[in-house]
Amino acid sequence: MTERSAQKQFKPRKAPSQSRAEETVASIVEAAAQVLESEGLEGFNTNAVARRAGVSIGSLYQYFPGKDALTVALIQRETKRFYDDMAVALTKRGGKAALEYLIGAAVRQQLQRPMLAKLLDIEESRPGLRGEVGKPELENLFATVIQRAIPKHPHPEVAAGDLFAITRGMVDAAGERGETDIENLEHRLRAAVFGYLSKIGKDQAISDRR
Amino acid sequence: MTERSAQKQFKPRKAPSQSRAEETVASIVEAAAQVLESEGLEGFNTNAVARRAGVSIGSLYQYFPGKDALTVALIQRETKRFYDDMAVALTKRGGKAALEYLIGAAVRQQLQRPMLAKLLDIEESRPGLRGEVGKPELENLFATVIQRAIPKHPHPEVAAGDLFAITRGMVDAAGERGETDIENLEHRLRAAVFGYLSKIGKDQAISDRR
Amino acid sequence: MTERSAQKQFKPRKAPSQSRAEETVASIVEAAAQVLESEGLEGFNTNAVARRAGVSIGSLYQYFPGKDALTVALIQRETKRFYDDMAVALTKRGGKAALEYLIGAAVRQQLQRPMLAKLLDIEESRPGLRGEVGKPELENLFATVIQRAIPKHPHPEVAAGDLFAITRGMVDAAGERGETDIENLEHRLRAAVFGYLSKIGKDQAISDRR
Amino acid sequence: MTERSAQKQFKPRKAPSQSRAEETVASIVEAAAQVLESEGLEGFNTNAVARRAGVSIGSLYQYFPGKDALTVALIQRETKRFYDDMAVALTKRGGKAALEYLIGAAVRQQLQRPMLAKLLDIEESRPGLRGEVGKPELENLFATVIQRAIPKHPHPEVAAGDLFAITRGMVDAAGERGETDIENLEHRLRAAVFGYLSKIGKDQAISDRR
DNA sequence: CATGAATGAGCGTTCATTCAT
DNA sequence: AATGAATGAACGCTCATTCAT
Structure with missing residues (x-):
């Protein structure tokens, strides 16, 4: 049985109508981030998250139907930051400036919480979590940025995916090595991008001409 | 040293003296690769590996002192392929040809077993497994290739790390997306590299001149 | 310190805050005693204890961080009885009466659960459990009793250790033989002590005079 | 099921007719002693014994039908030493001299291999091993010694059991404490005996007169 | 006979999840 | 709602024992 029939939900169990509940949810998600950052995937378990959040394990399950839902919520929280960065980037005049802004944002975020980003990347690719996170939309938005930077680019969505991958690869590796020199990393990342x-x-222009 | 001193060994427990044993060891490592590829990290457990290898759990532990040792053995088996590719690359005339050969090799390997490479990357970075795999040597060798390709490059070892990261990032992402067009991926990877x-x-030349 | 630094704790994992939990803890320790008594060291495993206690294995580990912690808890429960007996003994007028009271107490306890005492003696001496049980304090207290009984005794702490050993030896042997005649055993034990x-x-007086 | 129906044998599998086999058996038993002494009960397993003896695990099972049989063989080897000591003791003129000789022998043996004696005591009392070792005969012989020392003693076999227990208790405790002063221990043991x-x-005389 | 590779029942332990209070 | 005690499937691993070579 590779497919569980009773599909778990990944959405938070309830739209928190009261602000108290909202705070609780937020504190749980933040606790998840902290646990992941400080204890790694190995130490990332629901009891630890609840403890760190200062709530009971029962409360955690009141707001999240399962561990995966919590993971998804955390991924989405982090994804939102990219959305926001992207929104800012789109206000920049030139396309190049927009890209440079995004590179800077990615580097800054990564070096703040080196493990978190990497571990979320890992979780994100878990089969069963796939598709639960709005990656495509993000890449579409990113494709728009690229189209502005390189208007004549033939496949902006492919480029978007590649640049995501390049950035993630370099930035995670930097985190792993414990790099702290933001300037230098940003410089190399610009070179890559x-x-x-x-x-x-x-090349693509040429290959398209064929 | 805050790590526990009585560390589990990562080296195989015994050098199999009978040929039957050698086969067993190889079949276990291959089973580990298959389980990882088909079940993901979640399904990667020693019982599953033993079952897939067609041996008892006891046999697995006769040759590997623990799960991590098995993981390390698998990583090393895969790493060796890169070594071999690198050796071939170094026979190429020009540095550029060497790099292109490596890019091709990376792509081919990745698309054969998309998950495996990615999951091993993840495992490789687990604290506690760090340093058990000869990554540095691999990067040094790679730095040599780069030095041949771009003789005047100021920091070949940094470039080696970055190119590793870029390649890994793009190639893992491609695997995740289910890409199968080798030509196309290779093309984009060459562009990135x-x-x-x-x-x-x-840039670096300029920044060094300062 | 050659011992592993990241030692398992022997202390109960949490102070049970609900009264239900207190009962659970007590029932687990009592189950441990029963299993040890009826199945011996061979049958003393955490699953058997949990089953006998009527709780799940998870509950056992909620209160005891490991099997050894459970063993220690049981040893301490039994040790406490000696403490209490000792306290009563110290209220006796004469030193000899105190000693006789203790002998009686030891015999009575032993013949109630013959195996338990013996098996705990064994566990107590396991390297790694050594020092986790307050034996020295017990012997010190006992030395006080002896000092009252034989005021001029030159080495009361040595005598305390010897009398402990003698009592334990005789009483365990009696349990093993299945003796049930309390009077008789007590009589012989008094003779020994x-x-x-x-x-x-x-003798010691003489040897000291040298 | 407390009683296994297919009762394992405790006798060595075959009367070793060739001297080579006899040597092998002896070396296995000695290896068992060494493992027990140096690794404790926890490390006492058949594979370790075979390795220490320099034979294959298969050979061990050729001569001993199971682990318990090996344990019994070791116990009997150690018991034989007491037999021999007893035989010597019986050549002594006075009964008191005989007893003193035995006390000295017990102390010397114990302090040579402190753990061994204790761990064998433990194993000896395992249900399922009970009765497989000739303890009663030993105690009978010992009772004879006592009868010579105290001719009018009413229950020499009881006294024999008690003195065994006392000696074992004191001598094991001494081993555990790491005592090395033979003289002193012997002195205290004489006092106890x-x-x-x-x-x-x-007392017994009196109680019998009643 | 000797070897040692292979077996697998069984143990200690974890952690996602449930549910009585 | 909130709590946290309780659950139990599942995992990593050991070791007594067997059996093909």
């Missing part, structure tokens, strides 16, 4: 775009632009 | 190198070369 | 003291007193 | 006998003799 704009280097990729410059090459892809030309 | 050579794009990065072209930009980094110049 | 007072016989030892009478001889030791004189 | 002769103290017990002096008191028991009189």
Whole structure:
């Protein structure tokens, strides 16, 4: 049986109507982030999260139908930051400036909580969590940014995916190595991103001509 | 040292003296690869590996002192393929040809077993497994390749790390998306690698001149 | 310290805050005693204890961080009885009466649960459990009793240790043989204890005079 | 099911007719002693014994039908030493001299291999091993020694049991404490033994007259 | 006979989840 | 609602024992 029939929900159990409940939910999600950051995947369990949040395990299950729902909520919280960054980026004048802004944002976030981003990347790719997080929308938005930066790019959504992957790869590796020099990492990341775009632009143009 | 001193060993427990044993060891490692590929990290447990290998759980523990040792053995088996590829790459005439060969090799391997590579990347970075796998040596060797490709590059080892990260990022993402078009992926990866190198070369040169 | 630093705790995991929990803890310890008594060391495993206590294995581990902690708890429960007996003994007028009271108490306890005492003696001496039980304090208190009984005894703490050993030896052997005649055993034990003291007193005095 | 129906044998599987086999058996038993002494009950397993003996686990099972049989063999080997000591003791002129000789022998043996004696005592009392070792005969012989020392003693076999228990208790405790002063231990043991006998003799005589 | 690879029942322990209070 | 005691499936691992070579 690879497919469980009684599909667990990933949505929070209730739309918290009272602000108290909202606070509780937020504190649980933040606790999840802290546990993940400080204890790693190994120490990421519901009891630890509840303890860190200062609520009972029962309360945690009042708001989240299961561990995965909590994970999804955390992923979405972190994803939202990218959304926000993206929104800011889209206010920038030039496309290049927008991209540079995003690179800076990614680096800053990563170096703040090095483990968190990486572990969420891992969780994100768990089969069964796939599709529960709004990655596609994010990439679409990112594709828009790219289209502005390189208007004639033939496949902006592919480029968006690649640049995501490149950024994630470099930034996670930096976190793992314990890099702290933001300037330097940002510099290299710019090289990777704009280097990729410059090459892809030309080549793809050529390959399309075929 | 805050780690526990009486660490479990990661080395295989015994050098199998009978040929039957060698087969058993190999079949266990291969079973580990298959379980990881098909069931993911969640289903990667020693009982499942033993079952898939067609041996008893006791046999598994006769050759591996613990689950982590098995993981390390699998990582090393996969790492060896890179070593071999690297060795071939170093026979290539030009540095660029060497790099291109490696890119091709990475893509081919990845698309054969998409999950495996990614999950091993994850495991590799588990605290407690760190340092048990000869990543540094691999990167040093890779730095040599880069030095040949871009002789005047100021920090080949940094570039090696970044290119590793870029490749891993793109190739894992491709696996996750279920990409199967080797040509296309290879093409984009070349763009990323050579794009990065072209930009980094110049910028760093400039920044060094300061 | 050659012992592993990240030692399992032997202290109960949590102070049970609800009265239901207190009962559970007590029932687990009592179940441990029963299992040890009826199944011996061989059958003394956490699952059997949980089953006998009528609780799940999870509950057992909620209160005891490991099997050893449970063993220690049981040892301490039994040790406390000696403490209490000792306290009563110290209220007796004469030292000899105190000693006789203790002998009687030891015999009575032993013949109630013959195996338990013996098996706990064994566990008590397991390296790794050593020092987790307050044996020294017990012997100190006992030394006080002896000092009252034989004021001029030169090494009361040595005598205390010897009398402990003698009592334990005789009483365990009696349990093993299935003796049930309390009177008779008590009689022989008195002979051993007072016989030892009478001889030791004189000899040691002489050897000290040297 | 407390009684296993297919009763394991405790006798060595075959009377070793060739001297090579005899040596193998002896080396296995000695290895068992060494493992028990150095690793404790926890480390006492058949594989460890075979390894220490320098034979294969298969060979061990060729000569001993099971672990318990090995344990019994070791117990009997150690018991034989007492037999021999007893035989020597019986050549002594006076009964008191015989007893003193035995006390000395017990102390010397114990302090040579402190753990061994204690752990064997423990194993000896395992239900299922009971009666497989010739304890009664040993105590009968010992009773003879006592009868010589205290001719008018009313219950020499009871006294024999008690003195065994006393000696074992004191000597094991000494081993546990790491005592090394043979003289001192022997002195206290003599006090215990002769103290017990002096008191028991009189009291029992009186109680018998009733 | 000797070897040692192989077996698998069984143990200690964890942790997601439920539910009586 | 909130609590936290209770549950139990499932995992990592050991070791007595067997059996093909």
